[in-house]
Every structure is written in structure tokens, then in C-alpha cells.
Amino acid sequence: xxxxxxxxxxxxxxxxxxxxxxxxxxxxxxxxxxxxxxxxxxxxxxxxxxxxxxxxxxxxxxxxxxxxxxxxxxxxxxxxxxxxxxxxxxxxxxxxxxxxxxxxxxxxxxxxxxxxxxxxxxxxxxxxxxxxxxxxxxxxxxxxxxxxxxxxxxxxxxxxxxxxxxxxxxxxxxxxxxxxxxxxxxxxxxxxxxxxxxxxxxxxxxxxxxxxxxxxxxxxxxxxxxxxxxxxxxxxxxxxxxxxxxxxxxxxxxxxxxxxxxxxxxxxxxxxxxxxxxxxxxxxxxxxxxxxxxxxxxxxxxxxxxxxxxxxxxxxxxxxxxxxxxxxxxxxxxxxxxxxxxxxxxxxxxxxxxxxxxxxxxxxxxxxxxxxxxxxxxxxxxxxxxxxxxxxxxxxxxxxxxxxxxxxxxxxxxxxxxxxxxxxxxxxxxxxxxxxxxxxxxxxxxxxxxxxxxxxxxxxxxxxxxxxxxxxxxxxxxxxxxxxxxxxxxxxxxxxxxxxxxxxxxxxxxxxxxxxxxxxxxxxxxxxxxxxxxxxxxxxxxxxxxxxxxxxxxxxxxxxxxxxxxxxxxxxxxxxxxxxxxxxxxxxxxxxxxxxxxxxxxxxxxxxxxxxxxxxxxxxxxxxxxxxxxxxxxxxxxxxxxxxxxxxxxxxxxxxxxxxxxxxxxxxxxxxxxxxxxxxxxxxxxxxxxxxxxxxxxxxxxxxxxxxxxxxxxx
Ligand code: DGJ
Numbered sequence: 001x002x003x004x005x006x007x008x009x010x011x012x013x014x015x016x017x018x019x020x021x022x023x024x025x026x027x028x029x030x031x032x033x034x035x036x037x038x039x040x041x042x043x044x045x046x047x048x049x050x051x052x053x054x055x056x057x058x059x060x061x062x063x064x065x066x067x068x069x070x071x072x073x074x075x076x077x078x079x080x081x082x083x084x085x086x087x088x089x090x091x092x093x094x095x096x097x098x099x100x101x102x103x104x105x106x107x108x109x110x111x112x113x114x115x116x117x118x119x120x121x122x123x124x125x126x127x128x129x130x131x132x133x134x135x136x137x138x139x140x141x142x143x144x145x146x147x148x149x150x151x152x153x154x155x156x157x158x159x160x161x162x163x164x165x166x167x168x169x170x171x172x173x174x175x176x177x178x179x180x181x182x183x184x185x186x187x188x189x190x191x192x193x194x195x196x197x198x199x200x201x202x203x204x205x206x207x208x209x210x211x212x213x214x215x216x217x218x219x220x221x222x223x224x225x226x227x228x229x230x231x232x233x234x235x236x237x238x239x240x241x242x243x244x245x246x247x248x249x250x251x252x253x254x255x256x257x258x259x260x261x262x263x264x265x266x267x268x269x270x271x272x273x274x275x276x277x278x279x280x281x282x283x284x285x286x287x288x289x290x291x292x293x294x295x296x297x298x299x300x301x302x303x304x305x306x307x308x309x310x311x312x313x314x315x316x317x318x319x320x321x322x323x324x325x326x327x328x329x330x331x332x333x334x335x336x337x338x339x340x341x342x343x344x345x346x347x348x349x350x351x352x353x354x355x356x357x358x359x360x361x362x363x364x365x366x367x368x369x370x371x372x373x374x375x376x377x378x379x380x381x382x383x384x385x386x387x388x389x390x391x392x393x394x395x396x397x398x399x400x401x402x403x404x405x406x407x408x409x410x411x412x413x414x415x416x417x418x419x420x421x422x423x424x425x426x427x428x429x430x431x432x433x434x435x436x437x438x439x440x441x442x443x444x445x446x447x448x449x450x451x452x453x454x455x456x457x458x459x460x461x462x463x464x465x466x467x468x469x470x471x472x473x474x475x476x477x478x479x480x481x482x483x484x485x486x487x488x489x490x491x492x493x494x495x496x497x498x499x500x501x502x503x504x505x506x507x508x509x510x511x512x513x514x515x516x517x518x519x520x521x522x523x524x525x526x527x528x529x530x531x532x533x534x535x536x537x538x539x540x541x542x543x544x545x546x547x548x549x550x551x552x553x554x555x556x557x558x559x560x561x562x563x564x565x566x567x568x569x570x571x572x573x574x575x576x577x578x579x580x581x582x583x584x585x586x587x588x589x590x591x592x593x594x595x596x597x598x599x600x601x602x603x604x605x606x607x608x609x610x611x612x613x614x615x616x617x618x619x620x621x622x623x624x625x626x627x628x629x630x631x632x633x634x635x636x637x638x639x640x641x642x643x644x645x646x647x648x649x650x651x652x653x654x655x656x657x658x659x660x661x662x663x664x665x666x667x668x669x670x671x672x673x674x675x676x677x678x679x680x681x682x683x684x685x686x687x688x689x690x691x692x693x694x695x696x697x698x699x700x701x702x703x704x705x706x707x708x709x710x711x712x713x714x715x
Contacts (some may be wrong), residue, residue: 007141009111009120014057019109021120022055023137024048025144028288030137032077033058038106040122040135042075042171045236047290062174062255073255075171078124078135078150080104081164088202088249088261090150090166095129096158103127114138116307117147130156138283143303145287153278159483162271166263167284172222172236175256179228181221181293182248183550188538188570190214190519191550193632197226198252206247208267210436210472210489214520218246219554220260221293230294230627231670237296238262238286239554241308241524244493245269264490268475271490272483282525293553294670298624301556305622308527309559312508317617318531318558318588319350320610321398321463326539326565327594330357330364333378338389343595345393347603348610351463352390353398358383360410366433369405370412372451387460398463398511399455403448404496405434405469419444421488423476431470438477439499440491448499456507465534468516493525500529513561519547522555532561532588539565539592541575541583542705545637545654548586549630557641558621560587564606566594575705577602581609582652582707586639588621589613616650616711619643623650626670631656638699642671649678651710655701668696673714681711 010022020033020043031044041058049055062073069084081089082101094100104124112119120137132155138147148168154160172178178198182205185192196203205220207213218240228235238260240246245265252258263281273279285303289295305314322344328336332354341352359375362368368375374382387397406413406420408430413420420435422428428435437444455461477488500512514526515534522533533555536547544562551560562584567574584590591606598606613620619641628638628651637654649672672678672689679686680697687697692712701708 007139009118009137009139010052011109011111012052016057018058020052020055020058021109021122021137022052023120023139023146025139025141025146025287027290028144029055030146030288031055034106035060035074039074040077040106042077045171045288046173046234047288062257075257076169077171078104078133078169080133087259088166088169088251089164090169090261090263091133091152091162092164092266093131094161094163096160099129102129102131104133107132117141129160130154131160140285140303140307143287143299143306144289145285145299145303147283147285149283150281151278152273152281154273154275157275159275160273161483162273162279163269164266165271165279165281166261167240167281168263168286169259169261170236170238170286172258172260176258177225178222178252178258179224179226180250181223181553183217183219183553185214185547185550187214187517187520188536189543189547190522190536191217191547193550193553195226198222198250198258200252200254203250204247205250206245206265206267208245208265210244210475210492211468211516212243212246212521212523212526213471214516214518217554218242218248218262218523220248220250221296221553222250222258222260223293228292231292233292234288234290235293235296236286236288237293237300238284239300239524240282240284241528242282242493243496243521243523243525245489268486269489270486272487285524294626297553297627300554301552301625304524304527304556305558308524309556310504310529310531312504313511313531315622317621318511319396320348320613321351321353321561321590322349322595323353323355323465323563323590323592325355326592328357330362332357334386337386340595341390341393341395343598343603344591345395347591347595347606348614349395349591351396351398353400353463353465354386355400355465356402356467358399367407367409369402369407369434370410370437372401372403372455383459391460396462397460398465399461400465400467401452401455402467402469403452403499404437404439406437407434418479421472421475421477423474424478426474426476429473431473434470436470436472438488438492439495440477440488441495445495445499449502452499452503453506456503456510462509463511463513465513465515466530468521470517497525497529500526504529519551522551527555527559530559532559535560535562535587538568538570539563540568540571540573541580542573542656543571544583546631548639549627549632549637552625552627552639557587557625561590562587563590563592565592566597573705577605578609579654579705579707581606581613582654582709585609585613585616585620585709586652589617612709616641616709619648619650624671628667628670629653629665635659635662636665638667640669640671646673647714649712651697651712653699653701653708653710655704655706657704658702658706663702664698664700666696666698669693676714678712679715681713686715
């Protein structure tokens with residue numbers, strides 16, 4: 001085993017002659033090998049060790065009991081259901097003759113150089129049936145992450161029904177107790193951090209809503225018994241790249257095993273794999289760090305910037321945008337949008353986005369979805385005059401769409417009532433007065449592509465906010481081919497990804513935002529096609545600080561869009577403009593307030609904040625995030641960003657409520673060069689990186705909902 005820090009996939013053989021593979025990242029290693037039965041057994045996942053022998057040997061049995069077969073008490077990397085095995089199966093199939101058991105045996109392995117990352121492919125074949133399974137392991141060594149997915153093939157003449165097709169199962173070190181951290185919530189309260197000690201048995205985190213969901217997010221963090229903090233401790237973490245029904249199953253058993261399996265949800269799902277076809281699972285990316293949740297997040301953030309996010313904009317800075325949704329709602333027209341645009345341009349905003357209401361007959365949420373032609377009552381001469389006007393003010397133009405939906409009151413529904421998911425004998429349950437179009441249908445995909453191509457080809461549109469405002473219900477497809485009725489869940493996501501891929505290819509100048517009533521579709525799957533996520537419809541800045549802490553466990557600051565709004569009626573809180581700006585400046589910045597009502601002083605202050613944001617934007621969007629203080633632990637929250645070139649750092653500090661005698665707080669910074677000298681902008685103070693990290697800086701804030709921004713530069 002090499003001693004240097006180069007990452008590599010290393011194939012070797014154990015003293016007993018068993019094949020072993022070690023995926024060595026820069027700091028971590030993941031090892032597995034073949035046991036004597038030809039099963040792939042997990043061996044190790046943790047800090048990188050020195051010698052091949054350090055990783056142990058693939059062993060089939062953890063315990064020997066008369067009533068368990070060895071294969072059932074082992075650490076199989078990708079257990080298929082069949083045999084005497086009771087772990088959560090990654091694969092469950094039914095063959096045409098009714099046999100519902102898969103027996104996978106090792107066939108071959110190949111290490112591929114890969115365009116961006118080396119990849120190990122281990123192939124298995126069923127003992128009896130024409131079923132092949134390729135397990136893919138991509139090593140992102142610099143990010144210390146492993147990306148896993150499986151390809152399942154039918155090489156026979158008869159269909160095979162796939163009943164469970166998970167992406168991966170991850171084994172944690174044996175004989176430990178673990179704490180599981182997850183992200184859950186609801187509409188308006190996404191990304192709440194929740195923690196539980198993994199119980200004996202199973203803990204399931206899932207979405208069965210058809211979308212990623214605001215109620216749970218396909219990310220996990222696991223540490224030893226709650227021993228990890230932001231800065232210390234072993235953390236295993238991962239995220240599933242999928243935007244439909246998913247599940248993560250955390251299982252602990254009495255043999256000392258703790259595992260996390262994840263992928264497409266098997267609920268109401270089967271996939272008919274026809275002769276000669278293959279099925280590819282979504283990717284499940286996971287990693288290990290010995291340096292706490294902060295480092296786990298930074299590894300995922302860097303991976304998103306370097307690998308996942310659309311390549312065309314990964315290295316460019318996202319514009320400051322304006323969106324008028326909370327001001328005009330559906331009542332958009334040339335005059336009110338132009339008036340808002342003038343104000344926005346005056347603030348230094350770079351992109352003006354018109355939200356819902358511009359198409360069909362859409363005066364409220366009861367009608368119009370599906371009719372993607374400009375409403376001539378509101379825009380008598382089409383969209384071009386507004387777009388030209390916005391452009392003449394020096395801003396780009398963006399627009400809102402919700403292509404997966406239809407209102408019953410629409411021409412589209414009158415023409416194609418069969419295009420929605422439905423069961424013939426059941427009601428078509430509306431939610432927000434809308435129904436979901438069946439994106440698995442080729443005609444629906446063609447319709448969406450047509451109107452989107454037309455919209456984007458005939459207008460100078462640079463940004464699309466793609467919304468999706470309801471969960472699925474009655475997921476029927478009466479015209480589905482026999483045996484394919486339950487494929488709708490997956491086919492919808494495939495259709496969505498296909499449309500995004502085609503739109504991005506055809507309109508490379510357009511950026512996209514993923515919105516699903518806020519953060520209902522935030523995941524690594526959709527992030528391949530969008531520049532940012534609208535994190536939440538709840539724009540209260542205090543609530544947002546908590547949501548952002550959870551969001552940033554998994555997702556990059558750059559991809560978080562939040563607007564500075566007027567004080568929010570729902571929470572009836574009135575934070576200062578500074579507090580609202582500072583909060584929104586923790587990611588990609590937007591403004592959503594009624595600028596026509598802002599005073600000259602407010603406009604001046606906002607202009608200064610936006611100018612400041614533009615100065616720190618490279619650090620926030622492309623730097624490294626350190627969470628210094630959490631509202632979950634007290635009255636303070638603080639987020640520090642270190643620029644990609646290490647030369648500058650920005651700290652945004654927030655105080656929820658002043659306590660008598662507790663207006664000052666030391667914050668120890670992180671991620672700085674210890675020997676470098678840093679000057680705090682606007683002050684004379686010069687401190688070494690070492691001092692800033694060991695002693696810190698003292699922040700003084702008085703009053704409720706206070707905030708400050710520190711910008712430090714190396715001298
Ligand atoms: C839900 C989104 O989250 C909002 O920002 C807004 O776009 C509305 N939909 C429009 O209907």
C-alpha cells in the first residue's frame with residue numbers, strides 16, 4: 001500500500017488468496033473483498049491505514065449460530081434477497097417462472113480510469129437465471145468520497161421484475177453504538193436537524209410523495225454515540241442523488257452490525273426489466289471524516305462545486321436576483337414588473353425574475369397551469385417589451401414555470417384529462433387546486449419540451465425557476481403497458497431529468513432553479529441540472545438561520561437561494577434590514593421585498609449591502625464554510641467562509657436575543673493559515689491566523705435580532 005497521499009483503487013490478494021480492493025482517498029479508505037463463497041464482504045471504512053494487511057480479510061461470518069447461515073450474518077456489500085439472509089436487501093427480484101430469490105456470484109472485476117475519477121466495477125451473475133449485476137464504485141479521492149450505483153441486466157428472453165433496487169448498502173465499523181443525524185421538516189420549515197441513537201432494529205427515512213420532499217432529505221450523518229461535533233470526531237455521511245421516492249434504512253442488529261442502505265423506494269414500486277434491458281440505480285455518494293460534521297459538509301460542498309453542479313456555471317458567480325412573488329403574487333403585468341425592475345436595477349441587482357401569473361388565465365392558483373401562453377390581458381404585447389425593458393436597465397431576465405402541473409381549469413386539462421396520474425374509479429385529488437402530469441409519457445415530455453423550447457428560443461430568458469407545488473396522489477397510469485403500472489414513480493423522475501438535460505443542452509445560456517414549494521426538491525440528482533435551490537417559502541430570517549444550518553450539512557452555500565424580504569407576516573417579526581441582508585448573504589443572494597415602499601434610507605442601505613455582497617460573493621459562493629455557532633445551542637449563530645485561495649475570510653454573526661451581561665462573545669475562526677497576518681476590514685487590527693483560530697475575535701452585539709459581518713484579508 002502506498003504511503004503517499006495519492007488516491008487510488010488498489011486491487012490485491014489476501015494471504016489466503018482472496019481478492020481484495022481498497023479505495024484509498026487522500027485521508028480515508030474503504031476496503032472489501034471476496035469471501036470463499038464468492039460474496040463481496042465489506043472489510044473497512046475509516047481513516048487510511050498504512051499497509052494492505054491493516055485492512056483485514058474478507059470474512060463471511062460474524063457469528064456462527066445453528067439457526068443462521070454464515071451468509072446471513074455477514075457484511076455483504078450488496079445483499080440480494082434469497083438464501084437465508086435478513087439484512088435489508090439491495091436487490092429483490094421475481095423471475096418469470098415465479099421464483100423470487102436471487103443468488104449472485106462473483107464473475108469479474110475491472111478498474112476503469114474514468115474521465116474524472118477511477119472506477120471499480122465488480123460484476124456478479126445469478127447462479128441460475130440470466131441476471132447480471134454490476135456494482136460501480138467511483139473513487140473521488142480528493143473529496144474522500146465514494147460514489148456507488150448498480151446496473152442490473154437481464155440477458156435472457158423473459159422479463160424479470162425488479163422489486164427493490166437500492167443503490168448501495170454501507171457498513172459501519174462493528175460493535176459500536178451510533179447516533180444518526182437526519183434532515184427533516186415540512187413546508188416552510190425544511191432542513192431541521194434531528195438526531196437519534198440508532199436503535200436495535202430499523203430506522204427509516206423516506207419520501208413516498210413522488211418528490212424529494214420537505215419532510216425528509218436523502219442525506220445522513222452518523223457518528224459514534226454522539227461523540228462528534230462540528231470540528232471533531234468520526235463522521236460517516238452520505239447523500240443520495242435522486243429526486244423521486246427514496247428511502248434510507250439504518251439498521252442495527254444484535255450481531256454488532258450497523259448499516260445504512262439507500263436508494264429508490266420499494267414502496268408501490270416494481271420495474272419490469274425486459275429481455276436485454278438494464279436498469280441503473282441512482283448514485284449514492286458517501287464519505288468518512290475524522291474531523292466532525294463541519295468537514296463532512298465541506299467535502300460534500302466541494303464535491304458539488306467540482307463535480308455535480310452544471311459545468312457551465314460551476315466556476316462563475318451566481319447573480320444577485322430580484323423576485324416579486326411576495327409583492328405582486330399572481331397580479332403581474334408590465335407596469336408593476338417594470339416599476340419593480342427600475343428599483344431593483346437601482347440597487348445593483350443583476351437578474352430580474354418574474355414569478356407565477358404571466359400565462360394562461362392565472363389570477364390565482366385555481367386555474368391556468370398547463371396553458372403556457374402569455375396572458376394578453378397582462379402583457380398585451382407579449383413578454384418581449386418587459387424583457388427588453390429589464391435588459392435596458394442592465395439586468396438579465398428570468399421567469400417562473402411549473403411544467404409538471406395542470407389545473408382542472410385549463411385548456412390543457414380539457415384537451416388531455418388522461419395526461420395526469422389517476423385511477424379511473426377514484427377521485428382525482430387536487431392539492432393547491434392542481435394535478436400532476438405523467439412525466440413518464442412521451443407525449444407529455446414532448447409537450448413540455450415544445451413549450452419550453454419555444455419560450456426559451458423566442459425570448460432573452462437567462463434563468464428559469466422550475467417549481468413543483470404538490471406531492472403525488474392516485475399514481476395510476478391506466479394506459480401503462482401490462483406489468484409497468486408501478487414504474488410511474490421512477491419514470492417521472494427519468495422524464496424530468498431527460499427534459500432538464502435536453503433543455504440545458506439546447507439553451508446553454510439559461511440557468512435553472514429547483515423549487516418545490518420551497519425546499520421540496522433539494523438533492524444531488526436535480527443539482528446536476530440546476531444552479532440553485534429555493535430553500536424555503538418561509539423567508540423569515542431567523543427561521544432561515546436554523547434551516548440553513550441543516551441545509552448546509554449536505555448542500556453547498558452557493559446553491560442556496562434566499563431573498564431579503566419585508567418583515568414576514570407569518571412570524572410577525574421585524575428584523576432590521578441589516579439582519580435580513582446578512583442572513584440572505586450566507587448563500588446566493590436575492591431580494592423579494594416591495595421596493596416601491598422602501599424609503600430612500602432603506603434603498604441606500606440595501607445598495608451598500610448588495611455592493612458588499614458582490615465583494616464577498618466569491619468567498620461565500622466558492623469558498624469553504626465553517627459553522628462557528630449554532631442557534632440550536634444558544635442565542636448566537638455564525639457562519640464563516642474562507643476563500644478558495646485562502647486569502648480572505650468572511651464571518652456573518654447573528655444574535656437572536658440579547659441577554660443582560662452577555663452581549664459579547666468570542667468566536668474562534670477556522671480554516672486560516674496560522675502564520676499569515678489578517679486585517680479586519682474597516683479596523684486597524686491585524687492578527688495572525690493562529691491567534692484568530694486559538695483566541696478568536698470578540699463580537700459585541702446588543703439588542704434582539706442583531707448581526708454583523710467581518711471581512712478579513714491576508715496582508
Ligand atoms: C411556490 C414557490 O415556492 C414560491 O416561491 C412561488 O414561486 C409560488 N410557488 C408561485 O406559485
